[in-house]
């Protein structure tokens with residue numbers, strides 16, 4: 199637990215420990231308690247000096263982001279008031295920094311006269327990562343302490359910096375390996391004696407920026423920001439604020455910072471980035487599975503299938519230092535899988551991203567095998583064989599007969615019904631879906647598919663394992679395609695329809711890439727493999743003959759143009775070159791296919807392209823929410839932000855729809871439904887959209903924090 203302020207007296211030094219569970223964020227109550235604590239210590243004649251510290255092993259995660267866009271955020275005393283109270287103290291105030299000291303927390307420390315840190319502490323100004331800038335004087339005080347260039351690195355990088363890297367810099371007066379409090383109290387006592395002898399207290403605000411070539415530094419930084427962050431307004435404004443530190447008196451610079459902060463606070467980009475911050479954390483929570491749910495141990499794993507997915511999954515365990523068996527049915531396939539893993543590590547060693555000895559240590563945790571008996575003792579086994587139900591059922595029948603009691607039986611299926619798979623075992627409670635995204639050792643997203651029988655401890659264990667594998671896990675219910683692929687199916691259908699109607703793959707890819715997607719649908723399909731979609735459509739044609747599809751993608755696959763892996767797909771590729779080149783063969787294929795359709799080709803503008811693709815995601819996402827496949831809209835956003843290249847500064851498809859306004863989205867869908875060639879039935883707005891739109895509601899207000 200943390201209380202807003204704990205006060206301790208050590209000799210003539212008052213130690214003020216501010217706090218707020220879980221990360222000592224500086225919400226209104228904490229700001230008030232700290233300010234009152236400082237004022238009381240200043241007024242107490244028995245106190246000669248003050249130490250300010252956090253609680254529970256950390257200093258502070260900064261301002262309370264949960265307060266943003268609420269009256270509490272600007273409730274007095276603001277962070278500026280807290281810092282002013284500290285700077286006005288006639289007694290030395292020393293910040294004792296341990297753990298994380300971020301954002302407004304570091305800005306409070308910058309307001310102190312002195313700062314002492316444990317060498318294990320990490321300091322940073324991550325505001326830019328949520329679309330903001332340090333808004334409590336950080337852009338003005340930090341450059342005065344460490345110079346413009348270093349301040350730019352800290353503020354634009356947004357990353358926590360180990361305290362030891364600031365050793366000897368004006369930012370930290372001491373960096374100690376232990377006894378932080380002792381060091382802080384000693385420094386405070388020594389400085390009190392100096393004050394008593396008439397020496398003035400140092401204030402960061404009174405310093406001057408000493409860099410000689412500020413203009414050049416800022417010019418270079420601005421060029422880099424323009425190129426690297428075309429869609430993010432915060433980095434450029436960070437530079438404007440830092441420039442004010444170098445060119446304006448402190449108070450004027452502070453006013454400039456405040457103005458720029460206010461502009462960013464109301465920007466859609468910052469709202470989206472803050473939404474994404476909380477959405478990622480909310481996704482880890484399962485409403486009916488409490489944190490106290492007992493977990494099963496996972497100290498060893500097994501992967502069935504040494505193909506691209508299986509080896510990628512195995513690498514995740516190796517990277518988490520979890521021993522893993524890799525099982526195949528044939529020696530040749532197994533050897534190929536092992537070689538793929540070894541090549542992956544060799545590549546990382548070659549690029550200097552991994553030490554040779556670390557690569558060896560990881561590879562030593564891998565046990566290739568052809569025998570199910572060899573893996574019987576593993577705590578979790580993940581099946582990653584061909585996407586065919588009969589094959590998966592056979593594997594799970596064997597696993598059920600082989601694996602030790604209590605082992606978690608997971609399937610990496612990307613669309614098949616895990617209830618059916620669980621049904622062939624005697625332990626359906628131990629069966630769960632772990633849908634990794636290719637390349638499995640790179641993509642952060644992991645869809646954890648909860649079967650109707652999956653037990654709560656298996657679910658909780660798998661979510662915890664996901665964190666150990668450095669994955670962002672999102673729980674999905676069972677449906678065809680779960681969350682991500684079910685939505686991308688509608689997205690792809692609209693993309694192919696638009697080619698039938700007159701748009702080119704290049705135009706469609708260009709439009710959504712300008713919207714911010716990392717990759718348009720055709721380049722993405724070429725990367726993933728056009729045959730994967732082909733295989734799924736062939737199943738759909740049998741299972742759901744009522745769903746209409748363009749047949750163009752099938753024609754492409756019939757030519758063997760599966761994408762990058764065959765050197766040709768919607769685009770042509772050259773060996774060793776990932777650049778997509780327009781393909782005359784495809785142009786001809788499109789022309790001849792269109793000739794078979796009753797559609798008069800037309801020009802489709804970028805707005806319609808983006809609306810049809812993004813709102814296809816939104817409409818299907820709303821249905822997924824209504825069916826309880828996803829438990830919150832922000833989970834759907836996280837799936838798209840971490841697995842499908844949706845632009846983070848737009849917060850995800852559901853957040854974007856909220857930003858547009860659901861009433862406008864609903865009206866646009868009704869407009870799109872008038873097009874007879876884009877599956878008009880699909881464009882009936884999901885009932886949830888209509889309900890929220892008519893109530894002026896939003897997806898995010900219906901669930902996660904924004």
Ligand code: T1G
Pocket residue numbers: 220221223259260261262263264277298300301302303305324325328330331332333334336476479480
């Ligand atoms: N405000 C409110 N809640 C926060 C928070 C914050 N700053 N930081 C974390 N939390 C919550 C988080 O939502 C989760 O809640 C719990 O704490 C644990 O977080 C004026 C304007 C500190 C490195 O951007 O980087 O200061 O889900 O799961 O992995 O210039 O949290 O349990 O309910 O991430 O151990 C700037 C953001 C604020 C830091 C800890 N500061 N936080 O990581 O735990 S703006 C940040 C982090 C600002 C001033 C400006 C990380 C962490 P719940 P967690 P973790």
